Amino acid sequence: MPSPRVSAAELQREEERQEALFNSSRRGQQQQQQQQQQKGAAAAAFSPPPMPPLRLPTNxxxxxxxxxxxxxxxxxxxxxxxxxxxxxxxxxxxxxxxEPNCLAVETPVTVAGDIHGQFYDLLELFRVVFVLRGNHExxxxxxxxxxxxxxxxxxxxxxxxxxxxxxxxxxxxLPLAAAVDNEYFCAHGGLSREITSIDQLQTINRQQEPPSEGGMSELLCEGFAPSSRGAGLLWGKEVTERFLHLNNLKCVCRAHQLVADGYQ
Structure with a gap:
């Protein structure tokens, strides 16, 4: 049976259709590649930066x-x-x-509490560290x-x-506190009713599971009047000023609670 004859116009239309399909497919592939590249770029933007090698002390x-x-x-x-x-x-x-219960630290130093970030955040913030115990330890x-x-x-x-x-x-x-330049007292929770001086703090036995109450527990949790968080106590300006005066300090630095701007 003879093949049906196809006009030149029909051949032209078929070629145009095939070319349109090819171009459409090609555009789809290009768009997919662009999307993959964009995803890769986004992933690269969130990947941790290369860190310089950590070096140990010569000793x-x-x-x-x-x-x-x-x-x-x-x-x-x-x-x-x-x-x-x-x-x-x-x-x-x-x-x-x-190490003593209260470390003696010299400036320059950055005081940071509750580092709950990613591992690379920790590496980016610090090179030499003085680690204090908190209630989570x-x-x-x-x-x-x-x-x-x-x-x-x-x-x-x-x-x-x-x-x-x-x-x-x-x-x-882990040490319980630090005194920076003998002027700034740092502890995770804050002050204690039982421990009124740094000299007294140096004498307590820290090598234990923190007891449910008492001076060590208050240093790790809070200090003075029942706390809404259940552990530790609340303390205010009067208690702080008395502790600073007795120990010839300028400031108490503590963590344990979230503040909107990161510090206050």
Missing amino acids: CNKRADSIEGCISKLLQCEALAAAEVQQLCRKLSEVLVR SRSITEVYGFYDECMRKFAAAAAACVYKSFMEVFDL
Whole structure:
């Protein structure tokens, strides 16, 4: 049976239709590529900036390989093995056990409380740190607010219990306060009814789980008149001025509560 004859006009229309389909498909591919590039650019904009290498003090050169190896992993957001976490905790404990209850810190220094940001935020803000204990560095809080559960999720059962125990032993050694240039008193919660001087603060036993009440608990939580947060006490101008006068200080710096502008 002979093929139907197609006119030149019909051939022209078919070629135009095919070309239109091709161009439409090509535009779709280009738009998809542009969207992917835009997504990639957006992701790059939110990716953490490259951080300069952290350097250890020169007196740590015998331990540099193992410590810097762990630091390198953390900078690449790689998880540490349970043994590595425990090793770091042991080495940190060796430093903390020699620290006083109230650190003597010299300016220039930035005082920051409740660093609840991303890991890279922590690296960007600080290079040398003086770490103080807060109310979250305790067994009672970590078991409720997720830290205990995170340890259990990230490590095998037997190892997880050991890792959690190592962290708690470090927390028990953290200093409770700092005096900057002997003028600015820093503590996570604030002041205490029982502890009225820095000399007295230096004598208490901090190497323990914070008790539910008393001077140590108040330093980590708040200070004077029942608190709406349940733990600690509220304190005001009169109490602050008396503490500053007795200790020849200018200011009390505390954290523990959110303020709208970041500080006040």
